[in-house]
């Protein structure tokens with residue numbers, strides 16, 4: 001097919017982001033707005049102009065809409081959501097496509113997301129390359145589709161399926177998109193040529209989605225609705241709105257449905273949830289950036305993992321999933337075998353759930369080189385140590401690694417608390433040492449805290465960041481302190497919770513208050529899940545260095561002394577019964593808590609959910625600002641990213657600092673006074689809270 005037979009002149013002083021060209025009697029509109037072809041105001045204007053020009057041209061028989069740079073359109077421009085809308089709006093453009101008298105084929109390559117998929121749905125044909133992905137991720141931004149998606153999708157794929165897709169924001173791949181009828185054809189070769197072929201084949205034929213009948217399946221709809229509503233983490237305000245608006249498509253006409261969508265979209269767009277999620281969207285993309293970092297990462301092809309326990313095995317899986325060869329080292333054959341079976345178990349679960357094919361799992365398994373010999377680490381490019389969380393063990397290991405591993409390789413420790421500088425000092429080249437703090441399960445959790453020691457070289461840090469990218473992780477760089485960013489703030493949070501236990505609250509009251517706030521799990525339920533014994537041994541190790549003037553709450557120790565280590569012993573802060581291991585408040589725990597209060601001479605009082613939430617959050621905010629003041633975190637938004645992605649902080653609240661930036665300063669101060677008074681000796685109050693919160697709010 002011959003290219004360009006006619007060209008157009010579009011009048012616009014803005015940079016050209018939409019290109020209109022001709023190929024025989026077909027007009028081709030290409031969106032060219034790197035990096036993701038987001039539909040910013042000038043793109044919308046130019047797209048509308050191009051469409052009008054092509055429609056007005058009598059020699060044009062059909063139109064192809066496509067994107068350049070390997071992407072279709074990633075959606076509306078999220079940066080515009082905090083500002084007043086600018087015409088033409090995305091709904092204006094989508095409706096113009098839908099009303100166009102000429103047939104339009106969407107040539108989808110890469111992502112067709114949100115408003116991008118809405119553009120495609122307003123076309124008559126959708127043809128996509130095999131690697132494309134489609135979806136409505138709006139709920140992840142506290143929104144619903146706002147340019148017809150809630151009304152067109154159900155007409156194409158059914159109401160129940162639309163509820164599931166829109167309310168969860170799930171992105172789908174081509175086989176599923178084809179199966180449910182979201183796309184008409186998977187193309188081989190050029191997107192534009194395939195679209196032209198389709199338009200020529202169907203000469204003049206229009207097929208607007210808006211005029212398709214809605215197939216109603218009440219039982220399916222009820223089931224889809226129930227599935228969304230029963231999951232507290234999924235059933236955000238946006239998701240609940242999505243369910244209602246999509247379901248309304250069944251009994252409203254298309255135009256009425258659009259009006260309902262528009263008004264629901266506008267309400268969500270102005271709300272707190274959307275503001276928080278938008279903030280997080282940009283915070284996550286900012287997090288990997290390190291000011292002044294000017295070094296290229298070292299190439300990593302083969303990695304080593306020392307320690308095949310839960311963390312080591314998870315890290316090894318994350319690495320083989322990303323295509324690395326991994327030397328996995330354990331001290332004994334028995335421990336190594338346990339690690340291998342853990343890895344096999346993870347890989348076979350991935351196959352069973354359809355996340356990986358049997359062939360992929362098998363070839364990944366071949367990338368694993370298990371051994372009990374440290375000398376096998378001689379030629380790896382990077383080692384991640386995931387041995388016991390005891391400084392002496394790590395010092396000894398790093399001394400040996402320093403001798404065995406090639407001098408160019410990076411040495412990382414997965415410690416969550418220990419001093420990276422001390423560990424680095426055990427080597428002859430501390431510049432190549434850094435912390436890579438994975439979260440459990442390491443092959444699932446996206447967050448990766450990268451701890452930069454005093455001597456860590458830019459090259460080692462750049463290598464850690466590049467590795468994170470390859471693993472699909474979300475890296476946040478932290479300085480060295482006890483617990484880095486996340487565990488340090490989480491300790492302050494837990495400490496305030498334990499203090500409130502002594503004052504009069506019960507574990508179930510604190511957990512409930514925080515789960516109502518939106519935490520995935522309250523702190524005591526989390527502790528039971530993780531196991532109380534690990535932190536107990538840490539506390540015992542640190543006991544001699546503790547200042548006796550500090551307020552120390554001994555209740556967790558009292559539980560451990562009774563063998564209550566959490567879910568694994570069927571009792572901890574709660575007792576667990578039945579096959580489902582449902583948590584239940586335990587009178588034995590209550591008696592221990594009351595005993596602890598009495599020993600400190602405290603007259604217990606009831607503490608309501610509001611006070612619990614405010615004090616816990618104030619404690620987190622204070623510690624977070626200390627972390628910034630000490631330059632442990634580069635920026636406030638990094639802290640919010642860590643707490644949301646690693647500690648169950650509700651994304652819809654944006655993180656502790658974003659939350660605090662929306663609170664009344666006097667009430668935050670009052671809560672901080674309560675935290676300070678209750679903590680007593682050793683409490684440090686951050687000095688720059690107003691400034692940090694003002695920066696977050698800006």
Ligand code: 3H9
Pocket residue numbers: 035036038074075076077078079090091111113114115116118137138141143144145146147149282285286
């Ligand atoms: C919507 O469409 C609402 C409509 O229904 C109705 C409207 C009325 N806007 O993620 P990356 C930037 S809501 C503005 O690192 P990747 C991003 O900030 C929208 N900017 O790349 C970054 O900038 P920087 C529904 C955007 O390859 C750069 O692009 N759509 C947008 O790893 C690269 O991003 C979505 O929710 C945007 N829409 O991933 C999709 N998207 O370099 C949101 C990205 O300055 N986007 N940027 O930091 C994504 O999920 C991913 O960006 C994507 C690419 C998968 C597309």
